[in-house]
Amino acid sequence: MGIRLTQFPAILQRYRLTTAQLETELSKRGLHIATISFGGPSHDFEQRKRVLAEAGNAMDFLALFGANRLVVFSPARRLPEAGSDAAFRTMCETFNRIGELATNKGFRAGLHNHLGQMCEKPEEIDRCMRMTDPNLFGFSPDTAHLHLGGSDVVGMFEKYKKRLVMMDYKDAKWTAPAGFTDSNGETLEPEAAKFLSSIYDLGDGEIDFPGCHRVLKEIGYRGWNCVDLDTARKGPRTSYERCGDYIVNTLEPIYS
Structure with missing residues (x-):
């Protein structure tokens, strides 16, 4: 049984937890860390280097717990620049770079769709899947966000079954x-x-x-x-x- 760690790395600072202390508390409960909810300004080329560094840090942390999956969120759609084709293309290019980094670390990374983000609607998810390399970047769907965002949930699972990394039910x-x-x-x-x-x-x-x-x-x-x-x-x-x-x-x- 495992957990998905959110708000990393701030959550460790908030609760004043070291990696060793977290490992101890998880072991007491027979739990594993499955992944981290990772996000950043992947649509901004100027911030790509920072995003990749943070993704690498997240995977290095996960590796300490034996995890090998990274769930990747898209940027907020309310951002003024988020609606442009250039921003979407840059985001997908960054996702490929994250996927490349993940592969080199023995991980698999995949898109986590979410309401209020650039990959919310079915056509946006499809577009992201088309614009990313299936050998590098997969799909980590959230069923509720798929459904509420207008997707056919089972249809999305079927369409991208070969790219499934993990999922939220x-x-x-x-x-x-x-x-x-x-x-x-x-x-x-x-x-x-x-x-x-x-x-x-x-x-x-x-x-x-x-x-x-x-x-x-x-x-x-x-x-x-x-x-x-x-x-x-x-x-x-x-x-x-x-x-x-x-x-x-x-x-x-x-x-x-």
């Missing part, structure tokens, strides 16, 4: 928020509130996970699959136990 259906305050009492932006209201425990939304799983079985996939809950509707323990039951009862038989 997250259920979703667009849902109007009941309010704009989260469980910590913080006020959310309307867009964030709508997104969080649209995330569900596995099996409670609209995504065809058995269909996704049949694609994974077809290719003999044996990598990481991250069950990701942006919202734990029943509380973290109960929601994850419900997701676990869904996996065991509905998805595992597909592989048997």
Whole structure:
């Protein structure tokens, strides 16, 4: 069982954790680090050197824990320059460079689609896949962001099955928020509130996970699959136990 480390490297500083301390805490719980959520200004040629250095540092850190996958996010689409063809082309060129670096380190890197980013819609994901080298850069899809972004989730798995690096299983259906305050009492932006209201425990939304799983079985996939809950509707323990039951009862038989 593993975790995806987010907000690296700031999360180590925030909790004053050394690499050795993190390794100790993970070992106590029988956990591994599967990957890091990596992102940066890949659309900006002037910052490419820094992005590649940070990607290299992330993979060097992951290698200490035996990981060999890097999940790569695209830049925010709200940036003024993000809508240009030149920015998209530069981003894809940088992704190829990250993939080249990953290959040299014994890793595989892949695009993680996300709402609010340059690779949100199906046509943007397809464009990125066309403009990157399949031998260097793969696909690390998030099912909820695919669905809410307008993609056919199973269709995307099928289309890019030979490029799958890892994936997030997250259920979703667009849902109007009941309010704009989260469980910590913080006020959310309307867009964030709508997104969080649209995330569900596995099996409670609209995504065809058995269909996704049949694609994974077809290719003999044996990598990481991250069950990701942006919202734990029943509380973290109960929601994850419900997701676990869904996996065991509905998805595992597909592989048997």
